[in-house]
Amino acid sequence: MSHTTYYSAYSIVGILFLLGILFVVFALTANRLLSPFRPTREKLLTYESGVDPVGEGWAHTHVRYYVYAYLYVIFAVDSVYLFPWATIFAAPGFRGTTLAEMFVFIGFLAVGILYAYKKGVLTWLEQ
Amino acid sequence: MNHGFGGQSIDYTAIMPVLIVALGALGVLITDLFTREKRKHDLLWLSAAVIVIALIAELGLWIGGASTKPRLTFCLDSGHSTVLGCSYSADSFSLTIQTLLLGGTLLTVLMAPRRFKVPFGEYHFLILCSLTGAMVMAGARDFITMTVGLETLSLPAYALVGFGGRKRRGSDGSAADASTSGAEAALKFFLMSVASTAVMLFGISLVYGVTGSVYFADMQAVLHLSGYHASILTTGMVLTLAGFAFKVSAVPFHFWTPEVYSGAPVPVAAYLSVVSKTAGFAGLILTLEIAFRTEIHNLGTLIAILAAVTMTLGNTVALRQRSAVRLLAWSTIGQAGYVLVPLAVTTWNGADLAKVPVGQAWNLGPAVTASVAYLVFYAAMNLGAFGVVSALGGTLPGGGELADYRSLSSRQPRAAWPLGLFLLCLAGLPPGLMGLFAKVAVFRAVISGGLTWLAVVMAVNVVIALFYYLRWAAALFAPVTTAPAVAGAEAGAAIEQRSALSRSIPLGPRIAVGLALVVTVFFSLYPAPAFK
Numbered sequence: 001m002s003h004t005t006y007y008s009a010y011s012i013v014g015i016l017f018l019l020g021i022l023f024v025v026f027a028l029t030a031n032r033l034l035s036p037f038r039p040t041r042e043k044l045l046t047y048e049s050g051v052d053p054v055g056e057g058w059a060h061t062h063v064r065y066y067v068y069a070y071l072y073v074i075f076a077v078d079s080v081y082l083f084p085w086a087t088i089f090a091a092p093g094f095r096g097t098t099l100a101e102m103f104v105f106i107g108f109l110a111v112g113i114l115y116a117y118k119k120g121v122l123t124w125l126e127q
Numbered sequence: 128m129n130h131g132f133g134g135q136s137i138d139y140t141a142i143m144p145v146l147i148v149a150l151g152a153l154g155v156l157i158t159d160l161f162t163r164e165k166r167k168h169d170l171l172w173l174s175a176a177v178i179v180i181a182l183i184a185e186l187g188l189w190i191g192g193a194s195t196k197p198r199l200t201f202c203l204d205s206g207h208s209t210v211l212g213c214s215y216s217a218d219s220f221s222l223t224i225q226t227l228l229l230g231g232t233l234l235t236v237l238m239a240p241r242r243f244k245v246p247f248g249e250y251h252f253l254i255l256c257s258l259t260g261a262m263v264m265a266g267a268r269d270f271i272t273m274t275v276g277l278e279t280l281s282l283p284a285y286a287l288v289g290f291g292g293r294k295r296r297g298s299d300g301s302a303a304d305a306s307t308s309g310a311e312a313a314l315k316f317f318l319m320s321v322a323s324t325a326v327m328l329f330g331i332s333l334v335y336g337v338t339g340s341v342y343f344a345d346m347q348a349v350l351h352l353s354g355y356h357a358s359i360l361t362t363g364m365v366l367t368l369a370g371f372a373f374k375v376s377a378v379p380f381h382f383w384t385p386e387v388y389s390g391a392p393v394p395v396a397a398y399l400s401v402v403s404k405t406a407g408f409a410g411l412i413l414t415l416e417i418a419f420r421t422e423i424h425n426l427g428t429l430i431a432i433l434a435a436v437t438m439t440l441g442n443t444v445a446l447r448q449r450s451a452v453r454l455l456a457w458s459t460i461g462q463a464g465y466v467l468v469p470l471a472v473t474t475w476n477g478a479d480l481a482k483v484p485v486g487q488a489w490n491l492g493p494a495v496t497a498s499v500a501y502l503v504f505y506a507a508m509n510l511g512a513f514g515v516v517s518a519l520g521g522t523l524p525g526g527g528e529l530a531d532y533r534s535l536s537s538r539q540p541r542a543a544w545p546l547g548l549f550l551l552c553l554a555g556l557p558p559g560l561m562g563l564f565a566k567v568a569v570f571r572a573v574i575s576g577g578l579t580w581l582a583v584v585m586a587v588n589v590v591i592a593l594f595y596y597l598r599w600a601a602a603l604f605a606p607v608t609t610a611p612a613v614a615g616a617e618a619g620a621a622i623e624q625r626s627a628l629s630r631s632i633p634l635g636p637r638i639a640v641g642l643a644l645v646v647t648v649f650f651s652l653y654p655a656p657a658f659k
Contacts, residue, residue, distance in 0.1 A: 006356065111153060118160040 067121050071113075078109055138200035141193070141217040144184045144225055145262045151177030152255035159248025167247040171239055171635055174251035178233045178258075185226050194219035201272075203342075212342030214272045215263075223499055224265035224409045227506055230646075231401040232258045234510045237639035238394035238517045240632075245290045245392060253283035254398065261406035268417070270331045270341040270367075273410055274324075277374070280406055281320050284399065288391040289313035312390025319383045320373065327370020333363030334418075343418040350421040364419050364426060371414065374407025375463045378437040385448075388456040393526050396452055397513030400459045401506045408466055408502055412495055415470060423473050423480060431471035435584045438464025442591040451516045452526035454595065455509070458553060461592055462505055468569050468585060469497040472576030497572035504565040504650060508552035511643030515546040518636035535603045542632065543603045545644045550603075552647060554596035555589055560651035 046053045082102070089098050116122055139146070155174055159167065188198070197218035236254060239247070260279025267273040291309025335341055337360045338349040350360075373380040388396035419426055441460030448454035472494040473480050480492060519535075519542060520527030536543035552559030555566045566589060573582045632640075650656075 108153070111157065115156065115160060 064124070067116075071116060071121070074112060075109065081105065136200075138198055140188070140191070141198035141200045142215060142266070144181045144188070144229070145259060145266070147181040147184055148177060148229075148255055148262060149259045151181070152252050152259065155255060156248060156252040159252065162248070168241045170247050170251050171236060174236045174255060175233060177255060178229050178236065182226065182229050182233075185222060185229060188217055188222055193217045194222055199268075212269065212340065212345045214269045214342075215266045216268050217266060220412075220495075220499070221266040221409075223503075224405060225262045227405055227503055228258060228261045228265065228402050231405065231506045231510055232261075232398065234514060234639045234643055235394050235398040235402065237635040237642075238397060238514055239392075240518070240636055243392060243394070244292065250287070250290060253287050257281075257283040257287070257398075258402065261402055261409075264406045265409040267410070267413065268343050270335070270343075270418075273413070274328065274331065276406075277324065277327075277370070277410065280403060281324070284395075284403060285313050285317045285320070287395045287398070288316050288387055290395065291391045309390050309392070312387045315390075316383055316387045319380075323370050323373035323380060326366050327373075330363045330366025330368075330370065333359055334367060337363065343413060346418045347420050350419075360422070361425065364422060365429065367414060368411065368426070368429075371407050371411035372433065375404050375411060375466070376460050377433050377463055377467060378440050378460070381437065381441070381460050384460055385453050385456040388459075389450065389452045389526075393452060393513060393517035393520070396456070396526075397510055397517065400455070400513065401510050404459065404463065405502050405506060408498065412470065412498060416492070416495055420480075427471050427473040430467055431578060431581050434464045434467035434471055435581060436464075437461070437467060438585065438588045439591075442588050442595075445595050446591070448595070449528055449530075450526060451520055451529060451532065454529065454599070455512060455516065455526075458592070458595070459509065461588065462509070462553070464588070465566065465569055465585065466498050466501050466505065468581060469494040469501075469572035469576075471578060471581060472572055474577060475575055494572045494576065497568040500568050500654075501565045504552070504561045504654075507643050507646040507650065508549045508559070508562060511545060511549035511640060511647060512553065514636060514640040514643055515542050515549070518542065518632045518640065529599055529602065532599065533602045534605045534607045537607050539632075542640070545640055547600045547603050548644070548647060550596045550600040552651075554593050554600075556593065556597075558651070559647075561647055561654065564650070564654040 046057075085098070085102055088094055089102075151174070155170055155177065158173060159170055162170065188194075197216050199213040199216050201214035203212050203214070232254060236251065239245070239250065257280050260276045260281070260283075263276030263279060264273060267276050289309050289312075291312055331341075334346075337356050338346050340346055340349055369380065373383075376384040388399065391399065415423065415426060415430070438461045441457050441462070441464060445454055445457035445461060448457055475493055480494070516526045519539065520531065532546075535546070548559055550559075551557075552562035555562040557563065566585075570582055570585070573585070
């Protein structure tokens with residue numbers, strides 16, 4: 001294998017990249033040229049499923065949500081590890097021990113929940 | 128589906144020390160949850176106990192003969208080669224490094240006194256987690272395990288650095304030089320570390336692309352074959368080594384070191400300067416001496432230049448430092464240069480090291496021995512110095528100004544004498560014989576390797592370093608003089624700093640400094656064990 005074939009294998013990536021840019025430029029330009037543009041006040045309003053928008057774009061979300069978001073992300077990411085496990089779980093020579101190992105793994109994750117619970121993260125209102 | 132991973136057996140004895148530390152970390156975290164606030168400081172002893180148990184397990188492996196007959200585990204028969212790739216090895220190299228890492232962390236853990244304002248449960252949990260990663264790095268024999276170890280080492284370290292306090296003003300009212308806030312230091316550390324890891328992963332991907340293997344032992348076999356893409360391989364190897372160069376804070380990846388050390392709590396700075404750095408060197412040595420063994424001639428020159436620049440810059444900039452931690456930070460950069468020196472050696476008494484097959488590498492050769500011995504000595508003396516600074520100036524910005532340590536011997540003789548000895552060791556002067564032995568070992572390696580110019584550069588550096596170590600050591604024993612009159616607020620700050628440096632030292636740090644002292648004295652009298 002020479003250097004030229006090695007690098008030319010990447011040319012398809014470059015071509016795809018160029019095509020992508022061309023596609024976007026073409027679509028937007030065509031839209032600009034073909035569509036009529038007659039704005040009214042109503043048309044320029046933010047579209048909110050047919051309901052008139054109320055108030056401003058800034059809205060308050062309770063800051064406590066971020067902790068839940070974090071907890072969710074941790075477990076969502078960790079549960080990804082269950083997928084490779086699931087592919088070999090049924091293979092011969094794996095079953096019992098492998099199942100136990102997964103519970104060990106989940107046990108480690110559970111410590112995270114325990115930690116959050118003891119630190120009072122899971123109580124919504126502090127009394 | 129049958130790639131030969133059916134029934135991979137795990138040698139639990141070989142990974143026992145790592146397991147103990149990992150489970151211990153979890154144990155500390157859970158215990159913390161059920162401990163009352165007033166007693167949390169005592170988690171220190173639990174954390175220390177975990178490390179001691181792991182040390183006993185390590186000792187068991189030594190006695191069990193793992194140093195002569197390595198215990199390999201997580202092995203996989205990797206199809207195209209007859210070499211059996213193994214991901215983890217408990218051999219003399221990894222056992223030495225792991226013992227060193229455990230000992231270093233033990234001292235760091237003991238350095239956390241009660242007035243040290245951190246959440247103790249999380250602090251010890253994070254330290255033990257980070258230690259787990261460091262120990263995995265020492266045992267890793269493939270790039271993926273190595274990277275996972277490196278990340279496990281680094282991630283808790285960012286949080287640990289973040290425990291440093293808010294920005295405080297120096298005694299002379301200038302905030303610029305005195306301190307960095309913990310959060311700022313943590314962010315800098317995080318960004319630079321992530322960037323370097325990305326570079327390293329890119330390098331590993333190139334190496335993998337060329338060789339088709341991630342196993343170190345396998346790589347030697349593949350690289351013996353001709354017809355690989357030399358330019359891609361070289362790029363990959365250099366980028367891979369760059370990642371480790373960051374961890375050991377070699378120039379040009381050293382910028383984070385003084386900033387992060389001065390922003391972090393002093394024990395964490397000690398941890399980074401010894402444990403994290405040793406793990407980085409372990410990774411560097413394994414990668415360089417096993418995986419890239421056949422290419423060592425090209426890389427040796429690179430390492431030699433890196434070593435020369437690193438020690439020169441570290442020592443020169445250290446001359447201008449006024450705060451204790453910043454001086455130690457630049458000094459660790461200089462010391463890292465010395466450790467790199469033997470790794471640049473590619474021939475030993477005329478024998479070409481690239482031609483010596485190392486297999487899974489339980490015997491990495493004489494040059495590496497010099498580096499490892501230096502690391503052992505460096506760990507004891509540097510942790511000792513950091514221990515005293517942490518105990519005395521731990522609450523001051525940057526560990527206190529050097530001026531605050533003036534005539535310490537009259538106020539705190541039992542802290543001043545050890546600090547003086549550690550500084551002399553770092554300088555390599557008698558009675559700090561340990562430091563001298565370490566430097567002699569490095570000199571011998573570099574002369575045997577025929578790199579005379581590097582020996583000359585190093586000799587010049589040792590002389591430069593003498594100046595700032597001795598200046599500090601001499602100040603410790605200077606006779607008490609009446610302090611020059613300073614005005615208003617500055618006088619208040621100065622008095623506060625003086626009194627901080629006169630405070631009695633709690634038990635934990637006492638033990639830490641004491642242990643470092645015992646090790647230093649032991650190796651100064653009998654250095655032989657470290658050279659095996």
